[in-house]
Amino acid sequence: MSVIENDIAFVLEVDKLKNIVRKSRNISNDRYENDAEHSWHACLMAITLQGYANSPVDIGRVLKMLVVHDLGEIGSGDIIVYNKNHADVLNELESADKLFSMLELPRHEEFNGLLREFEARETNESKYANAIDRAEPVLQNIHRKGETWKRNRIAYDRIVEMNQKKIGEGSVELWRYLIRQIAQLKENGHF
């Protein structure tokens, strides 16, 4: 195949992200969200909420990370974040690398680099991208009064433990907003 044929083959292959069904339902309909919808929504949130990032970010780099961040799940499926361990993350990185190997080396390495940066949470961009990635399903769950958390028996303290660090690391303001809503659900007896 020529280079452009390979690149197009990759573009067609990643269409499968639209089949990876997540654990939370959309805000505006009752369908469970898929990873492609989630990735778009995270990008839109990242642009809209960038003023709340703890440190200034290169938003273009944040968007690139969010566009590719779930591609590893094409090979390994979606795992609810509360049950995800280090081996699962490595598994996803490996699946993504296999997918990226359809591309010429420079793009292959760029995509692997974006994923590794995202997972390492060392740069401002990756901290903010992780906060947004985590905040999106939290907003869905707040909207549905904790539906996914209740179904998967995730206790209030565990929700705080799992989200405070990752969201707060990227945006303290966003986390403050979210924890107020989650605490309100608790007060109203939803946990």
Added chain:
Amino acid sequence: MSVIENDIAFVLEVDKLKNIVRKSRNISNDRYENDAEHSWHACLMAITLQGYANSPVDIGRVLKMLVVHDLGEIGSGDIIVYNKNHADVLNELESADKLFSMLELPRHEEFNGLLREFEARETNESKYANAIDRAEPVLQNIHRKGETWKRNRIAYDRIVEMNQKKIGEGSVELWRYLIRQIAQLKENGHF
């Protein structure tokens, strides 16, 4: 409402993009694609294929345009590009503006600016973003042997007329690849 509450209300409102069903089906499943999935796929294509852009582009700016480019369809619905006229485009820009007015002025203006830049096709970034936006459903249709074109009685010459300029303006190489595939479908009797 406080500023963050307004911003979050906007983020929840645009979830409706996931309900705007398009005219072509996905590559990897038989569902009709929705605008959120399309917007993500266009972003992924834009990063992957940027080496084929006619002129170097600021990929971050391209991604921002692609993330917001279909938000006007939340108010006005998806219209197949072959039937879309100038009034439809103005209608979409107006719908989008109404949506963006939920945000503070700087972000409201940024989003309107991105949409206007996208529609004007004057900058390298907007030419390339339009080429990608157009190429995505063309790839879906090539994959399904012209299904949407046949169903909507779009003739070969019309497909060329509608896509050659907009795709070629952003990426001559991508258009050359696509027209070879479309011509092959014609040769094989699919038109």
